[in-house]
Amino acid sequence: MIKEKKIIQNGHLGIVQEQAFTFDALKLESGEKFGPVTLAYETYGVLNKERSNAILITHALSGDAHAAGVHAGQDNPGWWDEFIGPGKAFDTDRYFIICSNVLGGCKGSTGPSSINPKTGKPYALDFPLITINDIVNAQKNLIDHLGIEKLLSVVGGSMGGQQVLSWLVNYPGSLRSAVPIATTIKHSPQQIAFNEVGRQSIMADSHWKSGNYYDGAAPTKGLAVARMIGHITYMSDKSMAEKFGRAKKDAGEPFKFTADFEVEGYLRYRGDNFVKRFDANSYLYITKAMDNFDATAKRPLQEILQGSSVKVLVISFKSDWLYPAYQSKEIVKACKLAEVETTYCEIDSTYGHDAFLLEVQEESHLIKHFLKKVFYAYEVTGEYGA
């Protein structure tokens, strides 16, 4: 750990590096065998000798493997940088943190924009329809590859939380604890509807061309609109009112439908930025996986979890209307009915769904103490493996 600490400055991780793991094939839920599959991933901290301190962090719709630290020569820290590092919620002095870009993504993992080895061209819509369980099965291969038999925890918010639930359902013997944050057992029709409108917006863009846009202009306008819709749902009425009010922008170009209000300028900015870093087809595949996910598809969750020794911490946020607290309470209820040791906290935030990225202090506190309890319970009893 001494070497690791050298690159740490002011509690930050410093320079981190992306890695990649490739395996031959994955059997998808659909029955199809798909491969090869590459997963981009990053790790922070050091895996202990007992291999008992590994935590998998799962990212949300637009996230990637770069959860913390900075890449050499770049400024932007990872998407959960404030939570990961020495002394932070995910204390890299103590734990070994893993984050991988999801299957179907566009940030280093195999997805619709990857080259199909059979054709030498991007998969586009020849990429198979994938599920959250497929995403998690691919992650399991990575965890096996890293030689980790049992994860200390799997933690994620939003779509990351769906992955946490998939781990709980499919690999209960491979984890000691799970932290699903601002998530749901299955999408409501309202959640499906917002995703569907985003997909429609992408497919309405004349540059989309049934997904075959990789040798020309991308459907950036449609994708930007999809992202703007997303951003509205990630904030709350109150947080928007506090951030923007009805403040007007400085007079722009002499055009009738310019961005008059600051909130309009903000949305356009976020939309335009997003299209530089995200693939439209990935957006289609990943949102569809989210919509199709149902942790109770085969059996009620309380039945599946019965007899599990996994400890669960469920977190929701008061002003989150995209993944409302009642959905988190459904998870808690199923865990309690299964007699799984479960803690629930609804954090009193005005940030809306974005809160899982922004409520650093209270969320860190909850996670930090939960992880400590799970880790030291393990250390004391000395139990090992599955």
Next chain:
Amino acid sequence: MIKEKKIIQNGHLGIVQEQAFTFDALKLESGEKFGPVTLAYETYGVLNKERSNAILITHALSGDAHAAGVHAGQDNPGWWDEFIGPGKAFDTDRYFIICSNVLGGCKGSTGPSSINPKTGKPYALDFPLITINDIVNAQKNLIDHLGIEKLLSVVGGSMGGQQVLSWLVNYPGSLRSAVPIATTIKHSPQQIAFNEVGRQSIMADSHWKSGNYYDGAAPTKGLAVARMIGHITYMSDKSMAEKFGRAKKDAGEPFKFTADFEVEGYLRYRGDNFVKRFDANSYLYITKAMDNFDATAKRPLQEILQGSSVKVLVISFKSDWLYPAYQSKEIVKACKLAEVETTYCEIDSTYGHDAFLLEVQEESHLIKHFLKKVFYAYEVTGEYGA
């Protein structure tokens, strides 16, 4: 009234006819003089000798002058048919009802798709930016033309409610009562944001061509997405769950991003239907007028209303998250501070914003008794004119 009653069957209005009123010019809020202006309108019931029973109904974003009855040879009743007719909330045996399509609209009134007499071509973006006050000033010309000095009431929901507030602020001497429903003094950034994303979606459509699409294909895909976003905001999480759940559609075409869920099929259907009857540029102009509206732009509402004898009924709906009850309460508060006689009711509905079109029974009851009280107070005191 006997002749009117002949066409009434089972409490319905029967066949109604659209009319048109054209005037030379309107001075817009911007200072610009714009004309000629045509307003399409319909009337139901008979104006009494005293001209004291006239009620103006103002429509929402996608509404039109056809509020009740059916057009000859067509099946579809007006958008508020269940509220307007003999014995209904707006009792046509008692009152004379007027509804006009807004300035800037595309259903018979002058709007961006109308022919610019100077060029012989549709205005497109040469149509001036209009405001809710401009829309109301145009309506005032129609009301003057009909020889009505004082309206018994002005009633409308959503954007219709914004028009009601504009009447209250600009023509308090021309009305006896006002019923703003599910509306707001001014749009919040969240409301602006949803409209803005709809506009972005239209303008992102390659067929939009800066508004000059009237001689070719219209930006129907962009407009359909805008409408789908709208529909999500018009319903509630609960009403969507009750209506659709996670029910799947029958297997459709073999395409990965087909409408799997019923809610997706519903949105696509509503989007596709809308583009057949609505002009994309009108959508831009009207939503911009909604966003820019601020009843308190010049002075606080309680100052403006001070000393007014207008009676006000404010209605909101519990599950309406697009125009939440707190916005209606702001109207009530301003009215009360101005010592205006005000009644407020929050109807316990799960329909979301759509409730103002759907909660027929309770809403009718409130409106019916409110109008009776205002009308008979007038009849008894015999007061007249301004």
